[in-house]
Amino acid sequence: MNYEVVIGLETHVELSTESKIFCSCGGHSSPKEPNDCVCPACSGMPGMLPVMNKRVIELAVTAGLMLNCEISRYTTFDKKNYYYPDLPCAYQITQLNHPICTNGVVTLKTSQGNRDVRIKQIHMEEDAGKLVHEGKFSYVDFNRTSVPLIEIVTQPDFRSAEEVVTYLNKLKSMFRSGGISECEEGAMRCDVNISVREEGSDKFGVRTEIKNMSSFEAIEKAIKYETQRHIDALEYGTEELVQETRRFDDVSGKTFAMRNKETEADYRYFPDANIMPIVIDDEWLEQIKSAKPVEIDEKVQYYRDEGISETEIEMLVSNHKLSKLLDDVVAMGCNAKETATWILTDCAGVLRKDGKTLDELNVSDTQLAAIIKMVAAGDINRNAGKKILIAVVEKGVDPVAYCKEMGLDRKVDASAVEGIIDNVIAGNPQAVEDFKNGKVKAKQALFGACMKELKGAGDVNLIRELLDSKLNNL
Amino acid sequence: MKYYATKINEKGNIAVDDTILVKDLPCTAGSRILEGFKSLFSAEAVTRLEDKGYTISGKTHVGEFGLDLCGEFSHYSEKEETIKGAAAELVKNGEIKAALGVDMNGAPRRAAALSKVCFLKPTYGTVSRYGVVSTAASGEQLGVYANGVETIKEIMEVIAGHDDKDGTSLKDAAYDYKCDAEVRGKKVCVVKELLEKADENTKSAVLDYAKKLETQGVIVEEISLDFFDNANTTWQILYTAETCNNVSRYDGVKFGFRAEEYRNIDELYVNSRTQGFNFLTKAVILYGSDVLSKNRYEDCYGKALKVRRVIAEKMAELYNTYDAVLTPACSKTEFKEYSINDAFTKVFSEGVFTSVANLTGTPALVSGGVQLMGNHFSETTLLSLAYAVERMGE
Structure with a gap:
């Protein structure tokens, strides 16, 4: 018999906000020491009240717009009660009755063609802290407590593990490029609802839920294992399937039922009286819409049209910071392809020298635009531009002032270049002799000497051309 | 009777109930579960008073989380045969000018009535709840005790x-309190059903007060209203649920009291909370937990939310006709010591006078042993009515 797997997903995504969801503690930026980033509010002390972080609402709405959801104009928070030491108030503030976004759809490109997955809802909530177990003792770290999350709940529209992974990758690149979440390790966590039925049937089989997985690889493995377990049970009667919550063990590659106690809790949801209902009016919604980053597909097409290479496009769309820098520099009147090279080749090269990566890039849009414009205008050559870039990265200098200070902006005309070349030829008879004897390297040395005399200024092509003709006419 | 939980300044002129935080001072809310807890910050109301030059004399005893009649079941206060609120007594004795209290279920109003001082529970959202040990966020409000x-x-x-710092704090309200506004021609009603629930002394106190108002040109009418019992039940469902949830953070893990004996996290929770809470708090937790449970939610909590709206509408309708409602603040003029096992039902039966103001977020003023209630932002009317009667005694 042929079977079909039916999968629905609940995905928690940590939002990239500067502060937590209900207090002013630093949010997303990861603190170094346990309990570094904690205040009376997010550690559950009496007397503190939750104060809504507006940015969380804006990011959640943006995510909803990207996933083609309806945006709720009236949204409320509820309390979910359960005891666990990493949950300081013994309740989590989440959304049950009036979630921020509903009824979306996302289209996946799969080997079977385009597949639509319906989004049931997106809601906002706070994260819990974490426990660290050492020997006899357990320690509580509240750094992650109250970090904002959105939970994206799909309808049971997936039919394979591959589709799930395609969806997750799509969410990831969408959210990274949209500045919604960095989606780094652990910032995206999934609960997978899974059932198996005869192909063609419109009834659902017995559903199990695999909780809290963060690596896509584990999710794929878990789905494949669980699907086979269901099929074996249906086909060979290996076991009786029951509706339950399971966890995936990475080492054995198997799923295991969790204790009932953990799964059959009554969370006693009820409205949170401390947070007034939030109304999203037309004006605010329009603001969020206009600030929404361009959709990836649209963005990719734009980059392609500008002649940026596929490798570069991939780097850009997967990193919001870099694509934003590029877009901003282009908005200042620079060429997109040129700018991409400056960022992804030149900046990356300068950083690599210091053992750093592009994530640590500290060049502002105005600094970079100034350099690119000076080169484009022919005020300086590309080498001089690179020198300035190094100074900007290493010392944070002002590019235009630095250029003047170092005399790099000297416009050198052909006659001055000629004079210098003549001097170099006259001053290096040995090299000239070597060149005549066919040593190519000798010409490079002479060229280098010219550049040194010119202190990096002047048009490189012109210098090379003049040097060539002079040597050939000797 | 021991009035102070913590006394810091002989010359201070403001006392603060121990359900309100003052920076660096212990705060127990009358409960063992908060034993040893010191606050890192002051309540907004405390800060505003200190900024204006008022000084805090100390923290006054309250019943555990303010859930009892008026402070009789604190883990720390000494027993007294006759029940009176600590802050109200200090005000009455003239030791302090005024005190701050949290009115979640009428405890400060009852204390004020028994001690014959004043207490105002203002309109919900008027005073910041930042720094209040919260029990029922949707109806609690910080108020003031004073002699006049x-x-x-x-x-x-x-x-x-x-x-x-308080999301429920009203944004654009203007507060212009007066106690000498014209009262002549104001209409006040006395609710027959509430009067019938009070003893003879209380009843005659209310009727005397009504007569005094009449001599000031106030029109007083007796009316019949049948929804006060429903309002009381509704508030009991809501406040117990919210309290159950708000005190769940006191679990022995982070601060306050922790049981000495436990073998695992479940025992740490159970033992700490069993030993840390008193019988009344446990009754409230169980009741609140029940009304929120999956099988009961729709019939209890969900329904109570709807009834709250209906009662708010009925009260608003009433205030279209009357400027204020005159009622007893509690059924007796004196309460004797009683068993904590009876506290939950006793508090419920007294709540019939006070609940509606918490339920609907409207102001209530206790003065001269009786209660005046009014519509949202009617504080000036209530204060002026009470002031008119107050002056007659001079």
Whole structure:
């Protein structure tokens, strides 16, 4: 018999906000020491009240717009009660009755063609802290407590593990490029609802839920294992399937039922009286819409049209910071392809020298635009531009002032270049002799000497051309 | 009777109930579960008073989380045969000018009535709840005890006003309190059903007060209203559920009391909370937990939310006709010591006088042993009515 797997997903995504969801503690930026980033509010002390972080609402709405959801104009928070030491108030503030976004759809490109997955809802909530177990003792770290999350709940529209992974990758690149979440390790966590039925049937089989997985690889493995377990049970009667919550063990590659106690809790949801209902009016919604980053597909097409290479496009769309820098520099009147090279080749090269990566890039849009414009205008050559870039990265200098200070902006005309070349030829008879004897390297040395005399200024092509003709006419 | 939980300044002129935080001072809310807890910050109302030059004399005893009649079941206060609120007694004795209290279920109003001082529970959202040990967020409000309404006005002018740290704090409300507004021609009603629930002394106190109002040109009418019992039940469902949830953070893990004996996390929770809470708090937790449970939610909590709206509408309708409602604040003029096992039902039966103001977020003023209630932002009317009667006694 042929079977079909039916999968629905609940995905928690940590939002990239500067502060937590209900207090002013630093949010997303990861603190170094346990309990570094904690205040009376997010550690559950009496007397503190939750104060809504507006940015969380804006990011959640943006995510909803990207996933083609309806945006709720009236949204409320509820309390979910359960005891666990990493949950300081013994309740989590989440959304049950009036979630921020509903009824979306996302289209996946799969080997079977385009597949639509319906989004049931997106809601906002706070994260819990974490426990660290050492020997006899357990320690509580509240750094992650109250970090904002959105939970994206799909309808049971997936039919394979591959589709799930395609969806997750799509969410990831969408959210990274949209500045919604960095989606780094652990910032995206999934609960997978899974059932198996005869192909063609419109009834659902017995559903199990695999909780809290963060690596896509584990999710794929878990789905494949669980699907086979269901099929074996249906086909060979290996076991009786029951509706339950399971966890995936990475080492054995198997799923295991969790204790009932953990799964059959009554969370006693009820409205949170401390947070007034939030109304999203037309004006605010329009603001969020206009600030929404361009959709990836649209963005990719734009980059392609500008002649940026596929490798570069991939780097850009997967990193919001870099694509934003590029877009901003282009908005200042620079060429997109040129700018991409400056960022992804030149900046990356300068950083690599210091053992750093592009994530640590500290060049502002105005600094970079100034350099690119000076080169484009022919005020300086590309080498001089690179020198300035190094100074900007290493010392944070002002590019235009630095250029003047170092005399790099000297416009050198052909006659001055000629004079210098003549001097170099006259001053290096040995090299000239070597060149005549066919040593190519000798010409490079002479060229280098010219550049040194010119202190990096002047048009490189012109210098090379003049040097060539002079040597050939000797 | 021991009035102070913590006394810090002989010359201080403001006392603060121990359900309100003052920086660096212990705060127990009358409960063992908060034993040893010191606050890292002061309540907004406390800060505003200190900024205006008032000084805090100390923290006054309250019943555990303010859940009892008026302070008889604190883990720390000494027993007394006759029940009176600590802050109200200090005000009455003239040891302090005024005190701050949290009115979640009428405890400060009852205390004020028994001690014959004033207490104003202002309109919900008027005074920031930042720094209040919260039990029922949707109806609790910080208020003022004083000997006369002029002092209440003076203190309210300092503590009322928007605070960004409290999401329920009203944004654009203007607070212009008066206690000498014209009362002639104002209409006040006395509710027959509430009067019938009080003893003879209380009943005659209310009727005397009505007569005094009449001599000031106030029109007083007796009316019949049948929804006060429903309002009381509704508030009991809501406040117990919210309290159950808000005190769940006191679990022995982070601060306050932790049981000495436990073998695992479940025992740490159970033992700490069993030993840390008193019988009344446990009754409230169980009741609140029940009304929120999956099988009961729709019939209890869900329904209570709907009834709350209906009662708010009925009260608003009433205030279209009347400027204020005159009622007893509690059924007796004196309460004797009683068993904590009876506290939950006793508090419920007294709640019939006080619940509706918490349920609907409307102001209530206790003065001269009786209660005046009015519509949202009717504080000036209530204060002026009480002031008119107050002056007659001079």
